[in-house]
Amino acid sequence: MSLWNELRYYGGTALGLSALRVARWQAESRGRSAVRQRESVLAPPLFISPRTKELIGRHYLKSRYVKPGQKVVWATSGAPIEFLKALDYYVLYPENHGAVCGTMRRAEELCSQAENAGYSRDLCSYARTDIGSVLSGQTPVGHLARPDLLLACTNICQTVLFWYRVLAQHFGVPLVLIDTPFIYTEVSPHDIAFVKRQIEEAIPVAEKVAGRTMEARRLEEVALLSREASQLWAEIIARGRHRPAPLSVFDQFIQMAPVVEMRGEAFTVDFYAAMLKEVELRIARGIGVVRNERKRLLWDNLPIWYRLRYLAEHLGLHGISIVASTYTNAWGELAERIDSRDPIEGMAQTYIYPILNRGAGDKLATMKRMVADFHLDGAILHSDRSCKPYSIGQMDQRERLMRECGIPALLLEADHNDPRAYTEEQVANRLDAFIEMMGV
Numbered sequence: 001m002s003l004w005n006e007l008r009y010y011g012g013t014a015l016g017l018s019a020l021r022v023a024r025w026q027a028e029s030r031g032r033s034a035v036r037q038r039e040s041v042l043a044p045p046l047f048i049s050p051r052t053k054e055l056i057g058r059h060y061l062k063s064r065y066v067k068p069g070q071k072v073v074w075a076t077s078g079a080p081i082e083f084l085k086a087l088d089y090y091v092l093y094p095e096n097h098g099a100v101c102g103t104m105r106r107a108e109e110l111c112s113q114a115e116n117a118g119y120s121r122d123l124c125s126y127a128r129t130d131i132g133s134v135l136s137g138q139t140p141v142g143h144l145a146r147p148d149l150l151l152a153c154t155n156i157c158q159t160v161l162f163w164y165r166v167l168a169q170h171f172g173v174p175l176v177l178i179d180t181p182f183i184y185t186e187v188s189p190h191d192i193a194f195v196k197r198q199i200e201e202a203i204p205v206a207e208k209v210a211g212r213t214m215e216a217r218r219l220e221e222v223a224l225l226s227r228e229a230s231q232l233w234a235e236i237i238a239r240g241r242h243r244p245a246p247l248s249v250f251d252q253f254i255q256m257a258p259v260v261e262m263r264g265e266a267f268t269v270d271f272y273a274a275m276l277k278e279v280e281l282r283i284a285r286g287i288g289v290v291r292n293e294r295k296r297l298l299w300d301n302l303p304i305w306y307r308l309r310y311l312a313e314h315l316g317l318h319g320i321s322i323v324a325s326t327y328t329n330a331w332g333e334l335a336e337r338i339d340s341r342d343p344i345e346g347m348a349q350t351y352i353y354p355i356l357n358r359g360a361g362d363k364l365a366t367m368k369r370m371v372a373d374f375h376l377d378g379a380i381l382h383s384d385r386s387c388k389p390y391s392i393g394q395m396d397q398r399e400r401l402m403r404e405c406g407i408p409a410l411l412l413e414a415d416h417n418d419p420r421a422y423t424e425e426q427v428a429n430r431l432d433a434f435i436e437m438m439g440v
Contacts, residue, residue: 040316041313042289042290042312042313043282043289043290043291045251046255046275048271048278051274055262056258059262062090063090063144063145064143066090067090070089071087071088071089071149071210072090072092072145073091073092073148073206074092074147074149074150075092075150075153076152077095077260078155078357079151079153079178080153080199080350081151081263082263082264082343083219083344084206086215086219086222086264087206087214089149092145092147094130095126095130096260096261097133097144098417099417101129101139101417102129102305102416103306103308106140107125107129107305107306107419108418109132109138110129110132111129111132111418111420113133113138114127114128114135123163125416126386126416126417127159129417130163131163131166131167135170148209149176149209150174151176152175153180154357155178155351156356156357158389161177174209176202176205177198178198178199180352181195182357183352183353187353191352192348192352195348196345199344219344220343223343223346225263225265225266225268227339228269229258229262229263229268229269229272230334230335230338231335231336232273233256233332233335234332236276236279237325237328239276239280240323241323241375243375244286244288244290246280246288247279249324249325253305253328255275256331258272288321290315291316291319293319293320294440295318297315297376297379298324298325298370298371298379298380299324299325299326299379299380299382300326300363300379300382301326301382301390301394302327302416303416304414305417306419307419307422315431315435318435319440320435320440323374326355326367329366330355337350337353338350356390360392360393360397364400368404371405376407377407378407378408378438379401380410380412381394381398381412382412383412383414384414385414385421386416386417386421387416394411398410398411408437410431412427412430412431
């Protein structure tokens with residue numbers, strides 16, 4: 001490690017962490033003042049929200065100042081990253097970076113960069129955002145560390161296979177692929193064995209790039225931390241069953257960031273333990289995320305990142321709270337499959353089961369269960385233009401929810417990251433008609 005690299009790493013990291021900590025303190029102070037002053041259809045944000053921003057800021061600060069000698073891996077959100085954490089990789093998730101770009105209204109220009117290079121607008125807007133960022137060098141987080149290794153898992157879609165081949169060619173680094181069989185009805189022992197063997201074969205590749213050997217005890221520790229964080233997340237979203245709901249899916253969309261991109265870390269477990277306490281305190285005090293809650297809804301599919309506030313306030317104005325989501329639930333429902341005693345078997349069991357790797361009928365069953373468990377009055381199914389695997393079957397699912405659960409259901413057309421596929425007037429008109437249908 002050169003003296004310059006040491007100074008750059010320790011100096012830049014210390015200054016960055018100090019700035020993030022001060023920003024959190026200031027935000028917490030403003031938040032407490034807002035509780036006393038703000039009159040709104042929505043409850044004040046969770047007190048833990050500034051801490052969320054600090055964690056996300058710290059995550060991307062590490063991308064700017066990667067520890068000298070530490071290797072970097074870019075991975076899909078559904079990839080088995082526990083063995084990479086055990087090898088001390090800094091793990092970066094292009095999808096999460098895409099969501100940050102969408103929330104900060106930077107996705108459109110980055111998608112355009114990819115399209116100008118010849119990539120079709122029909123591609124996933126996360127992929128276009130990421131490719132546009134790579135080609136242009138632009139990002140709202142300042143800098144993305146260059147990968148030494150790429151890991152793609154097909155349990156969320158097939159697009160990631162071609163997307164990560166583009167990244168592998170651009171950066172000239174190895175690509176590890178974990179190909180998960182699609183689950184139409186049930187998982188066979190052969191399916192699990194097939195995924196497990198691929199993970200076992202991926203570990204030596206990751207060890208070679210990292211220049212170290214993975215320790216079994218360290219892998220067990222990481223798996224346990226992943227399990228604990230996922231369990232806490234599942235408990236938090238289950239608290240939405242209370243009436244009034246202490247948090248909405250719009251809160252969950254933001255607060256899910258650590259469990260997605262910081263699994264396997266002790267601070268992530270501490271964060272969700274603190275968040276659960278705050279949510280339970282809201283329940284004890286009868287604080288609902290929407291003032292005068294009248295109706296409760298289900299959200300299906302990815303968020304519309306660039307219009308979260310509008311949707312929350314527009315629905316909240318009518319006493320409507322969206323309290324359950326198939327998307328946020330996906331990060332909690334698999335917690336019990338993570339096994340710290342046999343981590344590799346546990347990874348094979350866990351990462352074959354994400355909702356996008358199961359049939360449309362399975363998702364319908366999940367939604368029907370949520371309608372009953374959360375006492376829901378309706379559902380909004382986001383027909384996502386550029387996430388076709390998540391949107392497939394939604395027309396039939398909508399009809400089945402209406403017929404079998406007796407609730408109104410809206411199919412809302414948009415895109416999770418690209419605002420050019422979003423029409424303000426059309427969305428407002430359809431939401432208002434849906435609200436009227438519910439008798440609000």
